[in-house]
Amino acid sequence: MNTKKFRWVAALAVGVVAAGSMTACSADGGSDGGDKTITYWASNQAPTVERDAEVLQESIDRYTEETGVKVDLEVIPWSDLYNRILTAVSSGEGPDVLNIGNTWAVSLQSSGAFVPWEGDALEAIGGQDRFVQSSFATGGAEGQAPTSVPLYGLAYSLYYNTAMFEAAGITEPPATWEEFVEDAKKLTIDTDGDGQIDQWGVTMAGSSISNNAHQAFVRGLQNGGELYNEDGEPDFGNDGVVAGVKEWVDLMAVDKVVSPSDAESVNGSDMAATFADGQAAMFFDQAPTDNLKSRDFTDYAAAPVPMESADATGLEGTQSHVAGINISVFENSDDKDAAIDFVKHLTSDDEQKYLNESFGALPVVTAAYDDPAFQSEAIKLKQVTLADHAQPMPLYPSEGQMETLVGTAIKDLLASAAQGQSVSEDDVKSALEDAASQMSSGQ
């Protein structure tokens, strides 16, 4: 049996025996015959994967025309992407180029399965200086050559329904968390008088693991707590993080400004749907504009995420993680040159303008910002957030596990709150400490 087959069988073993089920993948990389073809796994940025494919195909067509290299595109939903990458890493059979959530960059870097962006490879895509530096910094652990480069830049903002604000007599978006909760209470009302609340102050995706983890990170920092201590050990149960997570869960448990039904909501895109349906007045999201546009909803504006105090700076002034999507080249690619060339194409100034405008995201190369498409208030707001009020998620290899464990802990807390159980500070603390201890036993 040759090595390749042996590795493939082993990938099967990981799936079948270790998990009892398997998320298989078998993408052929590389070229065959005269026609060069590379495979590309894209993440889901648009309201539907079909729309993603449409947008990307246009860019790919330009690339194929220019170079003659064909690109076999697959858009993978977020719920599957991580597993697909893992299976690809373990089997050594994967795409040539792939998108990753930038918070996974360090975890995936440590697997050694991706081409480091240094020397010629980095030169080929125009060097580090072309990129927005805060985004570029998410590409890998500090002091190591990154194994991913930014593709789309994102940051959290507060989206609010302007008509509802006006009706409630609120003139300005909330700047502090206290004001935010106060406004949310004003906006939580029974509009048709049937005794049931049908307009909620805030909507959230309570079962979305990654959204929950992002909130733990941002709210934790605002309250002076970091998810990892100075030695890089997980420290989820510290006072700051507990206070931050409690604030988040309290929106549903204590302030009652979030519908309990939201605890079941798995996808971040559910929030935009609820918001556009007029069932909620505010939500935090990274790039919902395309989604809202597809629902013909325009009565909204964006504002910075509220902080504990309006003038907070430094870590306590964090409003978002440096969010975004990065792009990597698979080390086992049969045609690394073509793969790197394709990354160069996607990160070129023109494609950056096209792609980020299509997806409502921020370009990751500074030159693209001159384009009129990125002069809107909302984009400027995100630029300011990324420049002054964003921190990268912890750049440790275990970041991926951290997101899962913390996100799941918060999901369970929200589930308790949704069922009318009270969630005390001790409950939050013990849930987070449990998560931390599970993480250390896995190392």
Add this chain to the structure above:
Amino acid sequence: MTVNLLPPAPAEEATPPDRHQAAPLQPAQKRKAHRSPLAYFLVAPAALAELLVHIIPMVLGVWIAFITLNQLSIANWVNAPFVGLRNFVTALDPSSPIAGQLYGALGRTLLFTVIVVAIAWSMGMLGAVLLTSSFKGRGILRTLFLVPYALPSYVGTIAWAFMFNQRDGAINRFLVDDLGILQDRPFWLLGGNSFWAIVIVTAWQFWPFAFLMLLAALQNIPGDVYEAASLDGASLWKQFTQITLPMVKPANAVLLLIMSLWIFNQFNVPYVLFGPASPEQATLISPLIYQQSFNNWNFGLGGAMSVMLLIVLLIASAFYIRMVLPKGQHDD
């Protein structure tokens, strides 16, 4: 004399099985002498497939349980560090939250299996008994009953996930809006009810299998046995307990074993209903292994849990086969 004459008769009767056994032996021995390379050649593809599909993955799975396999070692997993029994210790150490989850999931899965097998078996038996007697429309009903089993597991479960939705699922609409039995809309996919959600969906999925197996078994019971029983004045219930149940016992024994093993390993239903992380009250053992392996990137630990699960199921199955399954002489 008669007393002396009688014993040889049973002895005579006992010989046929021996002859039966002896008869096939001779050609077998002949064949042994003439065994050609062609035989090996013909068996080779099947043996190779078995090796590739079953044996090697299983051996690798067991091996994974003894190494540290996470994101650091997965790309080069052949050289992943060997840690002996550490993964097993982590999974079993009562002071760790992981072991707490494992013990909880084991107990819950046992309870889940018992309840689901009981429901699926009862419904299958009821359906089979009702559809044994012929009446108009029996064919249609038989087909209809098989739908949940014929439907791909994911499709059926996704439909249930929509129905269980708290805000606007069909079940809450029916219970709260239409019937008014409940005041508040309960959550079916969160908290305690989530356990019953997987019980309902799994039982729904498996009862047609029980129905099918039992129907086949029931049709092997000669009708005159029932006729004789009714002539003797046996009630329907008596006929069921005294004739039907004993007559389908061999089929039942196998059916219960297979269903229990499948249901104990249930993965699809919780995964589709809850996504990668099940609510604590509904975490079964297979999804827990998945969570440890794929969500937490801890394949070694997941592997250790799998191996322990395998051992538990092997012991239980071996015990069951010895105790319950029909003995060897009925095998042929």
